[in-house]
Amino acid sequence: MNLFNVYPINPINIVKAEGSTVWDAEGNEFLDLYGGHAVISIGHTHPHYVKTITEQLNNIGFYSNSIEIPIQKQLAQQLGEISGKADYTLFLCNSGAEANENALKLASFHTGRKKVIAFDKAFHGRTSLAVAATDNPAIVAPVNQTDNIIFLPFNDEEALLAAFAEYGDEIAAVIIEGIQGVGGIREASVSFLRLIRSLCDQYGSVYIADSVQCGYGRTGDFYSHDYAQVEADIYSMAKGMGNGFPIGGIAIAPKFKASYGLLGTTFGGNHLACAAAVAVLDIIKQDNLLANAASVGAYLIDELKKFDKVQEVRGRGLMVGIDLPTELAHVKKDLLLKNRIFTGEAKPNVIRILPALNITKEIADRFLTALDERLKA
Numbered sequence: 001m002n003l004f005n006v007y008p009i010n011p012i013n014i015v016k017a018e019g020s021t022v023w024d025a026e027g028n029e030f031l032d033l034y035g036g037h038a039v040i041s042i043g044h045t046h047p048h049y050v051k052t053i054t055e056q057l058n059n060i061g062f063y064s065n066s067i068e069i070p071i072q073k074q075l076a077q078q079l080g081e082i083s084g085k086a087d088y089t090l091f092l093c094n095s096g097a098e099a100n101e102n103a104l105k106l107a108s109f110h111t112g113r114k115k116v117i118a119f120d121k122a123f124h125g126r127t128s129l130a131v132a133a134t135d136n137p138a139i140v141a142p143v144n145q146t147d148n149i150i151f152l153p154f155n156d157e158e159a160l161l162a163a164f165a166e167y168g169d170e171i172a173a174v175i176i177e178g179i180q181g182v183g184g185i186r187e188a189s190v191s192f193l194r195l196i197r198s199l200c201d202q203y204g205s206v207y208i209a210d211s212v213q214c215g216y217g218r219t220g221d222f223y224s225h226d227y228a229q230v231e232a233d234i235y236s237m238a239k240g241m242g243n244g245f246p247i248g249g250i251a252i253a254p255k256f257k258a259s260y261g262l263l264g265t266t267f268g269g270n271h272l273a274c275a276a277a278v279a280v281l282d283i284i285k286q287d288n289l290l291a292n293a294a295s296v297g298a299y300l301i302d303e304l305k306k307f308d309k310v311q312e313v314r315g316r317g318l319m320v321g322i323d324l325p326t327e328l329a330h331v332k333k334d335l336l337l338k339n340r341i342f343t344g345e346a347k348p349n350v351i352r353i354l355p356a357l358n359i360t361k362e363i364a365d366r367f368l369t370a371l372d373e374r375l376k377a
């Protein structure tokens with residue numbers, strides 16, 4: 001049996017990893033500034049993470065949500081504390097798309113409405129409603145197409161006001177990434193996020209902060225949206241949450257009422273996934289990784305802005321986009337093949353830096369030196 005061929009892959013077989021270093025089968029060492037797509041939050045094979053998961057697996061790996069699973073409550077308690085949202089409740093699932101799917105469903109249940117506002121270049125996942133709210137027709141199957149999603153230009157306050165004036169009473173939710181990832185590291189402005197908050201309050205709609213990529217401490221704030229100093233009604237999260245162990249979730253404001261069967265999942269919140277997520281939060285707190293992401297990220301961004309061949313540097317903390325001119329589109333590939341550095345990309349020519357939150361200034365310097373070499377080559 002062959003694999004269903006949907007991923008363009010690099011011919012590299014990684015067999016070992018530690019911190020922000022990975023090794024291929026031939027023993028070649030690579031620097032990982034991609035974090036497996038913003039997933040590796042506390043570094044590969046962190047000893048506390050490996051120990052916590054191993055101990056959990058030796059006791060019990062899985063049982064369904066039909067029994068008490070105390071580690072879910074421990075995770076919720078730690079998450080509430082570190083995110084500053086102790087009064088929110090937590091629903092656990094398995095991925096970013098599933099988190100957004102549940103966030104949108106909950107908004108619709110809560111309001112009794114159908115319409116959702118999403119934005120140009122948004123990416124919210126590949127399942128039915130999440131993909132319908134994703135601005136990429138190539139991945140929306142005919143069965144996912146719906147008139148219920150209204151796409152507006154990103155950061156366009158006039159367009160948002162006009163949409164609410166026209167459909168306000170029909171809008172269940174506004175869903176927005178604090179910093180668009182797939183869309184090329186584009187930040188929602190503070191005034192735009194505040195306007196979303198006030199219009200959602202005025203019209204009784206739900207503000208969903210898609211924090212799947214930009215959240216979990218990556219920007220220095222636990223949820224990047226909170227930079228605007230207004231709270232969302234629902235925060236969706238996944239990637240960095242389990243440092244590679246599949247887990248997602250939504251943090252839900254107190255005004256939402258739960259009832260049995262409203263949401264549900266077989267695997268979500270299993271013992272092993274929760275152990276992974278607890279270990280991640282232990283390390284984020286113990287090693288002060290929010291502050292590290294903010295300071296190393298600020299250093300990296302400042303230094304990147306000094307490269308005159310770079311068109312624009314965007315982002316915050318350790319979610320950084322380096323916009324290159326077309327003639328330098330090969331730089332990302334060269335960084336991998338010649339300098340053995342993994343980075344991410346966004347169309348058309350943006351290098352995405354999404355490393356573990358505990359990278360050091362020395363690692364940032366290694367990348368800056370390599371980029372300088374590539375830009376001069």
Ligand SMILES: Cc1ncc(COP(=O)(O)O)c(C=O)c1O
Pocket residue numbers: 095096097098100123124125126177181182210211212213214238239
């Ligand atoms: C902002 C955002 N939302 C949702 C998703 C979907 O997450 P997943 O691939 O875990 O379903 C992604 C994945 O890249 C994302 O970047």
